[in-house]
Amino acid sequence: MLEKFIKKDSNEILENVLAQKDVDERTKNLLQGILYKIDVSYKDYQNAKVIQRNKKEYVDEINKNIKRKCNKIVTVSFNEKIEEEKIKKSLEKNKFYIDENQIITYPIEEKILYAIEKSINNNKIVNSKYEIISEPLSNLIMTGKSLDRVEVLRDFNGWSWTTIKTEIESISSNLVYQILQILLGEEFMDNWSFDTDGIIDYYSMFKEQISNKYGIENAKKLYEIIEKIAIMNEIEQDIDFKSEKIQQLNEIDNDIKKRTNVEQYITELTEEKKKAEKEIAVIQKILSSEKELKNQYQKVNEGVPIEKKVFSVRVLRQQLNAKKQENLKNIEDINFKLLPYNYVESKEKITQKKNLLETIYYTEEEQKEVYLKFVITFLECFKQEIKNANKDTLLNLIYKFRYYMLIPFNTQDSIKDISELKEEITEIEKELIKIGKKEKIVSKEVPFEVWTHIFETRIIDLKELYYKIFAEYDKKYFQLFDENISEEKFIINNIEKNKINKKIKIFN
Structure with a gap:
């Protein structure tokens, strides 16, 4: 009864919100359809991901x-003629x-929801003091957040769980966001x-929390890799980004060359x-005398085209003050660089920037290596979660690890499919079954050859999972x-003491 009330309440809230917006009837129906599908799918989504946010909170958001x-949402037909070129290109691509x-948007429910989520994206969630990674990292996180929000609609339908990798707009953003959500939590x-x-410096908070939970070494690896992924991702999304960073890299190279001869530097x-x-002395002299200021005003406007003339003496004063402040800031920076300790620290920072910016030249193989290191570092962190697990938390970790194994690594493979990760994955699977049997969560009869496959099954409720060996x-x-779904058969070599044709429950 309560469920029906919540559903009715959410629909009424949506109707009231849409009544204040410019939304046509077709779009309203599609949005209502989105709520219906979420209503049907959310329980499976929540169980598969082991998330805390309930359906009402999700729909309210x-x-x-x-x-x-x-303010305005318009759906257009696939064959509708679009006059404006930038709209046409965006519709064709996205x-x-x-x-x-x-x-x-086209009348595709998933795309409507994704567009709504993207519309509230803010590319300033990483403090500007982080310079070259501020916007790329903001975009990486926000795109990952949008993909996370549409997952329930995209991958779940109330009776099955299917991920079509090519439908995920950014595999890298999704991978990073889902891993950070597992490590740091939804909140x-x-x-x-x-x-x-x-x-609020959330990036600094992220580093601190990861360091506290998983150690300084793992934290350093994670944030250095994430910064590289943010740069690689931005190159894919923004055609002008690479050329801008090439220019920055050239400037850094010139700076480094200057620093090689300390005396000359x-x-x-x-x-x-x-x-x-x-x-500064010249500017100060001009600003201190109205006569000097007027003379300078006449001088800068003499023989200058009208469009380049300084509008008034007041504007000239503002320009001179701005130039003075620019020079003062430059002197402050130079004084900082001239201090011996700061010289060394500044050199280290500029070398770090160079190393990060060189990511723009990475080959496909080098990029894959970055993602592999990212996943391996996550697995090291996850091992620590397992060490701290008890009977109450272990089952959740098993669900989370299964979900993680099914996250797309690229457009063809999920993480569990990547051969380079096999050793680390197997180590964790063995540790989970060992503790699971010890805590009597997992049936003592389950052989490892069966166990390893639960991390690739899309049967949602693992607690209701059975296996049967047959010849x-x-x-x-x-x-x-389970009661409704049978998955493909797999060859088993070591049947241990398992009986043939016996239905055995995996979890106690």
Whole structure:
């Protein structure tokens, strides 16, 4: 009864929100259809991911997002003629278009929901002090958040769980976000992605929390790899990004070359400082006298085309003050660089920037290596979770590890399919079954050859999972199943003491 009331309440809230928006009838029906499908699928989604957020909270967030940002939502037919080129290109590429005033989308429920989530994205959730990674990392996290929000609609339908990898707009964003959500929890990732201005330094908090939970070494590996992934991801999404970073890299290379001759480097900085001090003295002299200021005004406007003239003496004063502040800041930076300790620290920082920016030249093989290191580091962190597990938390870890194994690594493979990860994955699977049997969560009869396959099954409720070993001709096979679904058969070599044709429950 309560479930029906919540469903009715959510639909009424959506209707009230849409009544204040510019939304046509077809779009309203599609949005109601989204709520219906979420209602049917959410329980399976929640169980498969072992998440805390309930269905009402999830749907309320959709309604809030529409209310907060989406003033106009338009669905267009696939054969509808689109005049504006940028809208046309976006629809062809993404199946939706977003600007400050509207969402235009094809009548695909998943794309409508994804566009709504993308419309509230903020590319400033990483503080600007992190410079070159601030925007790329913000985009990586926010895209991952949007993909996380549509997963229930995209992969679940109330009776099955299917992930079509090519339907995920950014495999890398999804991979990073899902791993961080497993390591840090939903609440932290929600708070980070809902940040509006980057003033709260969530990136620093992320580093601190990872260090506290999994050790400084793992934390350092994770954030260094994530920064590289953010750069690689941005290159894919923004065609101008790579050329901008090539220019930055050239500037850094020039700076590093200057630093190789310390004496010459110090001389050049000292000369630059003297030049800035002279400019400040000249500006100060002009600003201190109205007569000097007026003379300078006439001088800068003499023989200059009208479009380049300084508008007034007041504007000139503002320009001179701005130039003075620029020089003062430059002197401050030079003084900082000239201190011996800061010189060494500055050199280290610029080398780190160079190493990060060189990611733009990575080959496909080098990029794969970055993702492999990311996953391996996560697995090291997950091992620590297992060490701290008890009877009450172990089953959740088994569910989370199964979900993690099914996360797409690329457009063809899930993580469990990657041969380079086999050794680390097997080690964790063995540890989970050992503790599971010890705590009497897992049936003592379950052989490892069966156990390893539960981490690739999409039968959602693992607690209701059975297996049966049977013979066909001269080979032995086993099959996983619950009351409704039987999965493909697998060859089993070591049947230990298992009986043939006996239905055995995997979890006690």
